[in-house]
Every structure is written in C-alpha cells, then in structure tokens.
Amino acid sequence: MEFTHGGEAHLVRPSPPAQVDDDTWTRFLYMRDNLKGVYAERWRHARGCGQFFNALRDTTTDHFVAVYKRGEPRPR
Ligand SMILES: [Zn+2]
Numbered sequence: 001m002e003f004t005h006g007g008e009a010h011l012v013r014p015s016p017p018a019q020v021d022d023d024t025w026t027r028f029l030y031m032r033d034n035l036k037g038v039y040a041e042r043w044r045h046a047r048g049c050g051q052f053f054n055a056l057r058d059t060t061t062d063h064f065v066a067v068y069k070r071g072e073p074r075p076r
Pocket residue numbers: 045048049050051
C-alpha cells in the first residue's frame with residue numbers, strides 16, 4: 001500500500017512518562033475517539049517519501065475531506 005494508516009491524529013504524549021500516573025498513561029496508549037464521521041488521522045506515505053501527514057477522513061464514506069502537515073491545526 002502506498003499510504004499506511006497511523007491512527008488518531010493530535011494525540012499529546014504525557015510528559016515526563018515516569019511521572020505520569022497509570023490511568024493517564026493507559027488513556028494515552030489505548031483510548032481513542034473512534035468517531036463515526038469526520039475523523040483526524042495520521043497517515044504515512046510509506047512507499048514514497050516516508051513522511052507522516054494528517055488527514056480528515058469521513059469514516060462513513062471513506063472520503064478524505066482535507067490533508068495537512070504534521071504540527072498544523074486541524075482544518076475547520
Ligand atoms: Zn510523500
């Protein structure tokens with residue numbers, strides 16, 4: 001596959017990990033919104049430049065609504 005899915009976008013890693021309680025760390029590792037509708041996701045151009053980027057994808061139609069760079073805010 002040219003592009004690979006990288007999970008939910010805009011997750012913030014709690015820091016420093018050694019001082020984060022177990023509930024917070026577990027939520028960071030495993031809990032995802034898994035919305036029905038427009039969802040912000042990380043994607044990687046695996047068979048191209050290897051870069052990660054973000055996209056808004058409608059999970060009900062599989063259509064991509066927007067594509068944007070890592071570090072940029074989610075488009076409206
Ligand atoms: Zn690329």
